[in-house]
Amino acid sequence: MLSRELSANKIKEKIIKREITAQEVVEELFEWIDIKEPLIKAYLCLDKDGAVLKAKEIDKKLSNGDKVGLLAGVPVALKDNICTAGMKTTCASKILENFIPPYDAFVVKRIKEEDAIIIGKTNLDEFAMGSSNENSAFHITRNPWDTDCIPGGSGGGSAAAVTADMTFMALGSDTGGSVRQPSAFCGNVGCKPTYGRVSRYGLVAFASSLDQIGTVTKDVSDAALLLQVVSGHDGFDSTSAAIDVPNYISDIDSVDDNLRIGVPREFFGEGLNPEVGSAVMDALEIYKRNGAELVDLSLPHCGYAVATYYIIATAEASSNLARYDGVRYGHRSQLSEDNIIDMYSRVRAEGFGSEVKRRILFGNYVLSAGFYEAYYLKASKVRNLIRSDFEEAFKKVDCIICPTCPTQAFKIGEKITDPLQMYLSDIYTIPANLVGIPGISVPCGFTNAGLPIGLQILGKHFDEGKILKVAKLFENETDFHLKKPELN
């Protein structure tokens, strides 16, 4: 097996055992990226020099016999909405095209402390708004399994890069499924932890009550490793939980007896592609064979999740994105500026793409005078109903299993003119964000056309350990996660 095809855990082991140097890993990786990036276009920015420098530093530590971190020498990519000091962070938006943050995000500090090597920033839908990556202001990332297809969104760049072996792992953000859905479409492991498990400090906000940083990895053990590093309390994020982080890495192989898995009816109904449905049913059979009890469930309000999400996410986004005004940083119009209001309006008209504009407009509409109660407040109440659905369900089961997405990856251009259809592709991932619970997507099969299918496991608040274990159990029984696309 080529070194780039190994998992992060495996490559780290080789580096620590000095079977290969971190520098060799990085250089081989960049050779491969040089060849495949023109096809996949997963990255917005690459930092080979910085990566090589950091690799040498780690090799030196190892040769000196110094202690190294949990991610020693492992190349990691970051979604380009995670702030990196001294490295451009654009959110795939023209308005931040040349923005270089003066500070590192909490998660960036953490992975640096653990000796990860940051190789670059990956593509996304502008400000993480989208399900296909087509909303990037710079270019469209392609699905490594079929380059005519989208890689999913918003974190399509990270997912494509991991699947195409153009990085060993990546960090993304998940507001309505932006980690899990692209992982499902690209056939890797995407984990969204509980809201508050990982600090959002330095993640450029889309919708603050829904955003959560997540991991994109080649397998479940890698997810446990990366989650271990980035989890924990941060005094710079008021919503960060001061709850101890369990040892995900060592707990992952412990077996749970009497596992009760909830199967929610609502996630297997109308709109579900039959190929996806049957792959998920097969997966459930595997769990059953391994002693799990399947419990039929209803989450009656989940049919309202997309509508609820769309109101809350756009409302929060309209205000989070108000700061891009050309005063303190970012794009400023080249046109003459005689009036501040005109300046704002031009900067934002030129700087934002149409999906972002659409959401800002809609968010301002639902919050505007006279509509607050009918939309925002109503949605907040329905959100509570959805939360109660899950609370009830988790009294009966340890986790919930369902498809990650109703379909496989679709063709580039297929849904771009119909925003509503696009939004509906997140129908199974959105509830976890509304409720704040953790979810993980693992590969569970392929369509006849050869596109990956994702299995979603949802857990209780702060029960990441459990869903990782349940995911690992499936991985142990299957080899979908080891399949590689042919990249021609």
Added chain:
Amino acid sequence: MKYEVVMGLETHAELDTESKLFCGCSTKFGSEPNTQTCPVCLGLPGVLPVMNKKAFEHSLKASLALNCEISNFTNFDRKSYYYPDLPKNYQVSQNYFNIGNNGYVDIVVKGKEKRIGIHNVHLEEEAGKLVHPEASGANYSLVDFNRAGVPLLEIVTQPDMRSVEEVESYMQTLRNILLYIGVSDCKMQEGSLRFEASVSLREQGANFFGKRVEIKNLNSMKAVLKAIAYEISRQSDLLDKGEDVLMETRLWDDIDSVSRRMRSKEEAHDYRYFPEPDLVPVWIDQEWIDETRTAIPELPVSKRQRFVNEYTISDYDAGILTEDRLLADYFEECVKMAQDSPKELSNWIINDVLRELNERKTSVQDFAIPPKMLVELIKIKPTIGNSIAKDVFIEMINTGKTATSIVIEKNLTQMDDVSELNDIVARVIEENPKAADDYSQGKKNALTFLIGQTMKITRGKANPKILTEIFEERLSAGSK
């Protein structure tokens, strides 16, 4: 026509904290522009707010001092509007669940007490500062974000004020309360205390409110009073002419003493409030309320009342003494040490101490004469007389020495010895026969002259009471 004036005030007080509301940048006033900023208070992408505990506690304390009902649940909302001094283009404030609601402040106007309702008290973040360049024709403005994110308390009254005097009293009382409880330095010249007024007029006895006009840019209490007086007459002129008052916001121009319509706010505000998801709610339990309440000192109004009762000084004097909490403390400490003479101490403090504090532009905590020394001066005053005591007082400030040491050093003890004084009086009468004669003839003024001559000889030390008796005795006896 006679109109009833209906007024309310919105007060913004910068809270006295070391660091800003959501980040560790300094709140210090007057630094070089943009030197007290960081990614958080500049609203850079990806940053998050974390609430300053002191700022919240100050807000709770102020709400209690203003007799508010305290919400057990409070949270913060985003208030959206675009302005270049507002980094995020929304202000973190409170709209749906304020810290304090339905409070009141008791004020005294012309000796009569009146209760002004407080609609709500809430905590928010301060904006930065816009600077308009002096150069004529400059087509740009400048922004300084040092102030952005300083914790700001907003106190909104009910429309309960009916006269300029009530507004003045309310402002003074509120300022004193905030100073007393130590939540704000209330320096109007630095903008840490600001007022906005709303004024409407209605026919006497009407049960509806007239159109409300808001007035901004009021940089001093004087400006508030001038602006509302102007607004009252402007509106009554309009109404007299049968014209409509427009509901609008006006900016006060203190130099020309006029108010002008605000130009930039043509569009009605739509603040699009919704709960700030980056902060979590605050639950205030009874224990926290009780704890905070015990930390609130006696407030000016009750202290004033107590001074009148306990020390039998006039309400006017008590008012002056209690205007500044430290001055009131100074007075009480003096009285405690002296065990006596509150009236005299009050006079000294109001006349002499305050005069010197003003002249020397200093505050009572930095004053050169601590209570102990002032009491000592009062104690030895009978031995040196009032006028020497005043000189000694000044000398004490200048040298820092005690009254006793000054008196000894300068040999200032009063001459009480009757036979010694008799001799001097005899000499004065001899040297001033004309005046002595005048006095004997009944010209009372002549005595002042004679005593003055005696004082000259004794360098002011002669006991004037004894002196008067001797003169009266000698000159009336001599003439008969």
Added chain:
Amino acid sequence: MDIGIKEIEHIANLSRITLTVEEKNTFAKQLTNILGYIEKLNELDTDEVQPMAYATSLKNVFREDKLKSSFSRQEILELSPSSTNGFFKVPKVIE
């Protein structure tokens, strides 16, 4: 309910985004469509339901009132498209 051109213009102004005629037409159509979809929330009776504004049950999160050093002004102003004499510079603001 429909979102027409007038409503689009109003919220575009609130949003501080200049829209082309074409954008106005497209957005009006698309947002009306989305609004139609979210109307389904009205199927639910939520009179007795508490709103959920937070995805966390955390409360009373504070920091101590401690000074931290600010960022260098030069570093901060370098991010800005326009600055002068230590200030950020914007088109003239009239009150």
